[in-house]
Amino acid sequence: MHYEIKQQDKFRFVEEGQGEPLVLLHGLFGALSNFSDLIEYFRQHYKVVVPMLPLFDLDILHTSVGGLQKYVHKFIEARDYNNIHLLGNSLGGHVGLVHILKHPERIKSLILTGSSGLFENGMGDTYPKRGDYEYIRKKTELTFYDPAMATKELVDEVYEIVNSRLKVIKIIALAKSAIRNNLGEELAQIKQPTLLVWGNNDTITPPFVAREFNKLIPNSELHFIDKCGHAPMMEVPGEFNSILHKFLTKLNQPAAVHQ
Numbered sequence: 204m205h206y207e208i209k210q211q212d213k214f215r216f217v218e219e220g221q222g223e224p225l226v227l228l229h230g231l232f233g234a235l236s237n238f239s240d241l242i243e244y245f246r247q248h249y250k251v252v253v254p255m256l257p258l259f260d261l262d263i264l265h266t267s268v269g270g271l272q273k274y275v276h277k278f279i280e281a282r283d284y285n286n287i288h289l290l291g292n293s294l295g296g297h298v299g300l301v302h303i304l305k306h307p308e309r310i311k312s313l314i315l316t317g318s319s320g321l322f323e324n325g326m327g328d329t330y331p332k333r334g335d336y337e338y339i340r341k342k343t344e345l346t347f348y349d350p351a352m353a354t355k356e357l358v359d360e361v362y363e364i365v366n367s368r369l370k371v372i373k374i375i376a377l378a379k380s381a382i383r384n385n386l387g388e389e390l391a392q393i394k395q396p397t398l399l400v401w402g403n404n405d406t407i408t409p410p411f412v413a414r415e416f417n418k419l420i421p422n423s424e425l426h427f428i429d430k431c432g433h434a435p436m437m438e439v440p441g442e443f444n445s446i447l448h449k450f451l452t453k454l455n456q457p458a459a460v461h462q
Contacts, residue, residue, distance in 0.1 A: 206235065206242065208255070214278050215255040220246030223311065224284040225451075227253045228275065230293025230317075230434075231377060232343075232361050237292065240440030241447075248448070249288070254278050256295070259373050266373050267380035268294070272301040279309060288451060290314035292434060293407070297381055304389055312454055313397040313420075314447060317408050317433040320386045321415050336362055347432040348404040390419035397423035398450045400443055402431030424450070 206217040217235065225245055227238050235242075235253060242251050254275065261270050275298060279287065287310050291299035296318025303310050340358045344350035364370045397420045401413035410427065417425040426446045428435050435443045 206253075211281060214281060216278070216282075217242070217251075217253040219251045220249055222249045223286045223288060225249040225251050225288045225290060226279070226284065227251065228289070228291035228295030228298050229253070229256060230291075230295050231258065231374060232364065233292065233295060234360060236357070237434060237437050241436050241444060244440070244444045245447075249451075252282075252284070256298070258377065259367075259370050261373075263372070263376060266376040268297050268301055268377070268384045269380070271298045271377075272305065275299075275302050276306055279306075285309050286311045288312045288314065290316070290447075291318055292316050292436060294319055294377065294381055296320065297384070297386075300386055300390070300393075301384070303393055303395060304386070307394065310395055312451070313393065313395050314400070314450070315397065315416065316400045316435050316443070317402065317405055318412075318416070319381045319408060320384070321419075322408065322412050339365060345406055345432075346434055347438050348402060348430050349432075349438065352432075352434075352438055387415075387419060390416070391421060393420050394422065396450075396454055398447065399423055399425040400435050400446055401425065401427050402433060402435050402438065403427045403429050404431060405433045407433040 206219060208215050209218055219242055227241065229237055238253055245251050256271055257274060289299045289303065289310050291297065296315040297320040299313060299315065300318065300320045303313050339362045340353060343353040343358050343361050347353060364374065399413050399416050401410060403410055413425055417423050428439050428442050431439050
């Protein structure tokens with residue numbers, strides 16, 4: 204599916220559907236394609252919003268988790284969204300966590316999938332080998348349980364990024380910022396209901412990371428999906444959407460009154 208990319212001031216974003224905003228934050232190599240099944244499904248129930256995070260457009264000083272969080276905050280203010288369900292994958296989850304800690308007032312729930320913020324296996328010390336397509340393909344495959352998910356189109360996207368020297372510098376800056384910015388101490392402050400959806404075969408933010416998030420975030424529930432890697436909403440969209448839909452429906456049901 205192709206979605207219209209809207210523009211307001213410096214913000215570029217997709218907005219589909221009506222209702223409470225479900226705001227999706229992509230990861231370091233993320234793109235709209237990561238969320239296509241999710242947008243298609245949830246636009247029938249919510250206002251699905253995907254801001255295009257300026258991973259490569261911020262000056263190097265602000266190329267950090269904090270810099271991206273400020274951008275998301277300004278975007279939410281500019282669009283005047285309220286009762287937001289904030290969903291982040293990988294680095295996007297990390298940005299969502301920093302945002303909810305700084306600006307909890309507009310956020311109704313938090314959804315994390317393969318999120319950094321506590322621990323992650325980055326692309327390794329050898330990353331990135333520019334010009335080595337086969338190496339990039341293998342690294343991209345590691346995101347998934349099923350290597351076939353790393354389509355040529357996806358590998359081409361990553362390859363194009365790592366062959367731009369400036370983009371590589373920005374990616375390394377963001378990855379280092381994510382490693383430095385460990386939120387362990389602060390997670391107990393999150394009051395919103397939080398859903399954690401994790402691939403049992405995630406090698407980038409392994410299952411123990413999800414258990415740790417579950418332990419540290421007070422009002423959180425954790426779901427594991429088998430035969431699934433770092434991007435459940437791409438690899439097993441049916442199961443991911445079903446878990447998320449149940450969580451959101453439960454949130455919006457009035458509490459039972461016991462006589």
